[in-house]
Amino acid sequence: MRIAVIGAKGLPPKQGGIEHYCAEVYPRMVAQGHTVDLYARCSYTESSWLDHYDFQGVRITSLPGLELRGVDAFITSALGAIATTGNKYDIAHFHALGPSLFTGLARITSPAKVVVTCQGLDWQRAKWGSFSTQLIHLGEKAAVRFAHGIIVVSDALKSYFLQTYGRETIYIPNAPACYGESDPNFTYGTQLGLEPGRYILFLGRLVPEKRPDLLVEAFSTLKPKGWKLVIAGGVSDTRSFTAKLLEKIASNRDIVFAGELRGPRLWEIVRGAGLFVLPSDLEGLPLVMLEAMQEGIPVLGSDIPPHQQLISRGRGMLFEAGNLDSCVRSLDWAIHHPTAMAAMAQNAQKHVQLYYSWDRITSETLKLYTSLLNLPEPADIRQPSSTKLAGIVSKE
Incomplete structure (x- = not known):
């Protein structure tokens, strides 16, 4: 053809x-x-x-x-x-x-x-x-x-x-994309001041509908001891929104803005995350969530239908889209129940391997x-x- x-x-x-x-x-x-x-x-x-x-x-x-x-x-x-x-x-x-x-x-x-x-x-x-x-x-x-x-x-x-x-x-x-080899020594993550398994990751374009601002506010409200938040993503015709978001991030030393990541650095930061969070109000079927699931990272997402399709039935946690209190409660539960989240991540990994090729x-x-x-x-x-x-x- x-x-x-x-x-x-x-x-x-x-x-x-x-x-x-x-x-x-x-x-x-x-x-x-x-x-x-x-x-x-x-x-x-x-x-x-x-x-x-x-x-x-x-x-x-x-x-x-x-x-x-x-x-x-x-x-x-x-x-x-x-x-x-x-x-x-x-x-x-x-x-x-x-x-x-x-x-x-x-x-x-x-x-x-x-x-x-x-x-x-x-x-x-x-x-x-x-x-x-x-x-x-x-x-x-x-x-x-x-x-x-x-x-x-x-x-x-x-x-x-x-x-x-x-x-x-x-x-x-x-x-999901197939990740290559990343640095087993976590060198780039260490340069960012991160510890494997002790940070929350947002990955995606910095646009209003993906709600990184909600996650920043929830993390700042919760202040989880020993944890950091990584915001990774590029700007997409939303400079005003991004400027306000970066202003909020700059005032909190436990929030790291990593910018747009690709290749081995991206793979290293995804694999080192203790929790992947996508708080979007709007998605098609998010590849970044599928990639986190494929890598066995515990996932938390807003309860929009595409996220429900991916992480319901014991494959991850959902919170009410756009609801700050719901996001804070879900973050707190996920951080303090690592065994349950690891079991969900294992279920999610098997699901991706079976249905998304x-x-x-x-x-x-x-x-x-x-x-x-x-x-x-x-x-x-x-x-x-x-x-x-x-x-x-x-x-x-």
Whole structure:
């Protein structure tokens, strides 16, 4: 198959779940004999316009854009959709709802089957202004109308599309990245003033919907003796929020801001954590939580549906989303019940190993591609009924 990928920032991955997803799935497809072209943003790849390079067999093309929040993504997604015109591709795969605004263009100008992967309801994210939010919402509606198949990464998203649009989707979850070797002597962690097993870790972009501010406030309220809190993550169009957060962190010597971590340093800090906490108000299916679970780290999360899917049934602890008192109580319990938390972590590790595999995800995605290529094209896609919308998605 010839596959075009639109909506990812680029490869290799630096930050973001979509880019890590693409880095895992598409090289595996190439290894099975398929051709994959990924249309990237030159602002991310730091390459000249229309430059090409190879990432593990995936051909990356850097598209021009404007380095303005939101604008860059829409311009490169539009150009990526234009690049699919003609008979060059069998599959045009859009990632995220914003880029999906241009699924109609790909559907009309190319015989390629159009696929959308929804990692989360991006229009709910606090970083977007009202105009961008409206465009992303339009992208969601375009995906429902024009995509031959929609992949969702959580049960909650599957329910959302069915209840909101009467649209069936394909549930194919994310999987955690495979960590490499890290320093057994915990050298970097020691430089940060950390002791293995005696710190709480938040890992993720510093954005309002992930609520690192709630965790900072809960930790400052609890003041657990002998424990520290590590905040690790990069800035994502939320400089004002980050500035206020760093101001709070600076006043507490038991809170460490580690910035954006990658590679061996990231692996070392995750593996050394005594507790991983994700207090988000909004997630798709968080890769960072899956990675902590895979590494056998005890996990505490807000009780949003994606977290319930991952760590309910004795695989971790949940607290009421957005509730400071609930977060404080749960932190206190987790810290003072290490044996119970270790048992939950063991259950979580087994669960991830059994159900979340990149090889399985690649296989399921290719199965969807193949089934869509065998479907006849409807005669009229301009006003599809809800029945037709449901009918163009293959059975799981």
